[in-house]
Amino acid sequence: MHAAMTLLAVAGTVLAGCGTTLENIKLTMATGIPGGVYNTLGNALADIWSGRLGIVRPQVVPTAGSVDNIKRLVNGQADIGFTQADAVDTPGSGKLRALARMHDDYLQIIVRADVKATRLADLAGLRVSIGEPSSGVELIASRLLRSAGVAPQIEHLSLDKSADAMQEGKIDAFFWSGGLPTARVTRLTKSLGVRMLDLSDVLPKLREEYPAYGSATLPASTYNLQGGPVTTLVVRNFLLATESMSDEVAEALVRQLFESLPDLVKASSAARTIEPRTAIETTPVPLHPGAMRYFRDVKV
Numbered sequence: 001m002h003a004a005m006t007l008l009a010v011a012g013t014v015l016a017g018c019g020t021t022l023e024n025i026k027l028t029m030a031t032g033i034p035g036g037v038y039n040t041l042g043n044a045l046a047d048i049w050s051g052r053l054g055i056v057r058p059q060v061v062p063t064a065g066s067v068d069n070i071k072r073l074v075n076g077q078a079d080i081g082f083t084q085a086d087a088v089d090t091p092g093s094g095k096l097r098a099l100a101r102m103h104d105d106y107l108q109i110i111v112r113a114d115v116k117a118t119r120l121a122d123l124a125g126l127r128v129s130i131g132e133p134s135s136g137v138e139l140i141a142s143r144l145l146r147s148a149g150v151a152p153q154i155e156h157l158s159l160d161k162s163a164d165a166m167q168e169g170k171i172d173a174f175f176w177s178g179g180l181p182t183a184r185v186t187r188l189t190k191s192l193g194v195r196m197l198d199l200s201d202v203l204p205k206l207r208e209e210y211p212a213y214g215s216a217t218l219p220a221s222t223y224n225l226q227g228g229p230v231t232t233l234v235v236r237n238f239l240l241a242t243e244s245m246s247d248e249v250a251e252a253l254v255r256q257l258f259e260s261l262p263d264l265v266k267a268s269s270a271a272r273t274i275e276p277r278t279a280i281e282t283t284p285v286p287l288h289p290g291a292m293r294y295f296r297d298v299k300v
Helices: 003-009 037-053 066-074 136-148 159-167 183-191 203-209 247-259 261-267 269-273 289-297
Strands: 028-030 059-061 080-084 096-112 127-129 153-155 173-178 194-196 214-218 230-242
Touching: 028 037, 028 066, 037 059, 037 080, 037 096, 037 247, 037 261, 037 269, 066 080, 066 096, 066 136, 066 230, 080 096, 080 136, 096 136, 096 159, 096 183, 096 214, 096 247, 096 269, 096 289, 127 159, 136 173, 136 203, 136 230, 159 173, 159 183, 203 214, 203 230, 247 261, 247 289, 261 269
Parallel strands: 028 059, 028 080, 127 153, 127 173
Antiparallel strands: 080 230, 096 173, 096 194, 096 230, 214 230
């Protein structure tokens, strides 16, 4: 029986009060690349839910990222998944329901220090990785480059492979969208001179086309880089389920997410920005009724 059907079948096993448990539930969670924030938070949540709800530890599946995760949710290959807000406008997305808004992702365009590129237009003709196919990174990078009319020599590499390729001199720059700081980027900056591009000249046009994007300042101290802060793109992250998840299950999962925030912060510093007051801001994805029940209970 598929995991989503299992959720429906056992919705009645929720026990009220402290020590809520759910029996016989098996969940599959679509996350992201190994070591990325999605994958790190997914594993932390799997430990929390199994430990505090007494369920079988959810299966945490590494994926290419946001677009891949939505496909898995819509196709019934996952019960829970992480995604960026800009990726939800895809076929079948009407089935999606949000459990919570999570952390925000920051677009980070990393350039080797010996490459004379200080703005997006300077990437024209250079060797640039824009992330794996079906990743949120690829989605943002493609939209930004198209909006700005910039045409580099494109590679589709994961974060780890991008960092390795830059270290070996095989690429000049790469795009990454993730929480701050991202461990793999930190390791790269300690072994290789790099800079980050400021996007203040191209973001206004992109944001007119895609209102889901915001802008934010990325301090140079994030990765101890030389130079001042840079303006970059920011996008919200959601934790999603589908309409087939029962209200009882959704409420229990969301409740334990917020009651265990200190454990999430220990797993990833990106979780510091997760809080109930902003977690309900999941437009354009409607909140799952079970999640709404939790937020109403805690008077958000």
